[in-house]
Amino acid sequence: MLGATEKLGAAMRWLWRPVGLQAALLRAGGAGFRTEARTASGSPREAGELQGELDRFGGVSVHLARHRALHGLDAAAFRRLLQAAIKRWRSEGRVAAWLHIPILQSHFIAPAASLGFCFHHAESHSSTLTLWLGEGPSRLPGYATHQVGVAGAVFDDSTRKVLVVQDRNKLKNMWKFPGGLSEPGEDIGDTAVREVFEETGVKSEFRSLLSIRQQHRNPEAFGKSDMYLICRLQPRSFTINFCQQECLKCEWMDLEKLAKTENTTPITSRVARLLLYGHREGFDKIDLSMEELPAVYTGLFYKLYHRGLPESYRTTMGVD
Numbered sequence: 227m228l229g230a231t232e233k234l235g236a237a238m239r240w241l242w243r244p245v246g247l248q249a250a251l252l253r254a255g256g257a258g259f260r261t262e263a264r265t266a267s268g269s270p271r272e273a274g275e276l277q278g279e280l281d282r283f284g285g286v287s288v289h290l291a292r293h294r295a296l297h298g299l300d301a302a303a304f305r306r307l308l309q310a311a312i313k314r315w316r317s318e319g320r321v322a323a324w325l326h327i328p329i330l331q332s333h334f335i336a337p338a339a340s341l342g343f344c345f346h347h348a349e350s351h352s353s354t355l356t357l358w359l360g361e362g363p364s365r366l367p368g369y370a371t372h373q374v375g376v377a378g379a380v381f382d383d384s385t386r387k388v389l390v391v392q393d394r395n396k397l398k399n400m401w402k403f404p405g406g407l408s409e410p411g412e413d414i415g416d417t418a419v420r421e422v423f424e425e426t427g428v429k430s431e432f433r434s435l436l437s438i439r440q441q442h443r444n445p446e447a448f449g450k451s452d453m454y455l456i457c458r459l460q461p462r463s464f465t466i467n468f469c470q471q472e473c474l475k476c477e478w479m480d481l482e483k484l485a486k487t488e489n490t491t492p493i494t495s496r497v498a499r500l501l502l503y504g505h506r507e508g509f510d511k512i513d514l515s516m517e518e519l520p521a522v523y524t525g526l527f528y529k530l531y532h533r534g535l536p537e538s539y540r541t542t543m544g545v546d
């Protein structure tokens with residue numbers, strides 16, 4: 227539970243507060259600091275302490291972009307400021323410090339690293355560094371662990387043909403389902419439909435999820451783990467106009483031929499057999515269908531993929 231002071235602190239956006247040396251000395255418990263921050267006119271002036279926002283785990287986050295007074299600071303002055311802040315955070319019992327550093331302030335990374343900060347992650351225009359201040363080993367969660375790729379098995383029930391491509395930039399030319407990497411915030415089915423259209427010119431609709439492949443230390447995922455999902459899609463157009471940059475070949479192939487050919491990947495072969503089974507016995511045997519449900523976070527929703535439930539189990543609560 228947070229105390230009243232901490233609650234107030236958590237509610238406030240922490241500020242860069244210019245303070246006099248005396249106040250700085252008081253705040254820092256006698257181990258004061260004095261930084262030679264420069265104003266816009268270039269003249270040195272006294273600056274205050276580095277402050278951040280409290281998070282619900284007892285960590286403190288500092289967004290350097292929000293501290294205009296830091297802009298003229300050199301690396302050595304920033305290091306002194308950060309060192310004093312770390313001391314203060316430790317005395318206040320903070321469990322961790324997070325530094326969000328805009329790319330143009332990257333000269334603050336090295337002084338932070340010299341005080342024990344490590345990279346947590348980086349996005350296009352900023353990096354985030356962390357320092358664990360709590361007892362024992364760090365309990366901070368890591369950043370993204372997987373890359374997600376999605377392919378679409380566009381199957382036409384009436385002709386029993388499925389849309390396949392051969393990638394241009396691969397070492398071996400093998401038949402596979404068109405697909406590619408998911409974009410941030412994109413649903414699995416939307417990635418499949420988008421990638422199929424971009425690579426083949428064929429329009430389609432999401433029906434279900436068919437398979438999930440997880441592979442670690444994938445060289446094409448920058449050494450991270452790779453999730454590769456294949457969706458079943460219903461064709462909405464049939465004319466092929468494939469992307470010459472990405473694909474070497476593209477065609478509607480008889481599903482049985484794809485299931486038998488050796489010129490394919492083990493995943494494609496397995497999913498072709500799965501589709502054949504679904505086509506013969508009913509897609510409910512193979513489909514992981516999707517349902518949108520409300521999340522615990524107000525206003526947010528998520529997609530849940532699972533095998534179909536019989537009607538009686540959909541409505542009955544507490545079934546044994």
Ligand SMILES: NC(=O)C1=CN([C@@H]2O[C@H](COP(=O)(O)OP(=O)(O)OC[C@H]3O[C@@H](n4cnc5c(N)ncnc54)[C@H](O)[C@@H]3O)[C@@H](O)[C@H]2O)C=CC1
Nearest residue numbers: 374375376395402403405406407452453454472491493494
């Ligand atoms: N059937 C299977 O078993 C296969 C599965 N996959 C999976 O599919 C997903 C990725 O699909 P893709 O079609 O590869 O992605 P994608 O369709 O999103 O993008 C591939 C394109 O990105 C560009 N690109 C990638 N790396 C590049 C680089 N270093 N420099 C310049 N351009 C670059 C190239 O234009 C390439 O054609 C992954 O999850 C992967 O594991 C990929 C190949 C085969």
Ligand SMILES: [Mg+2]
Nearest residue numbers: 404405406472
């Ligand atoms: Mg692709």
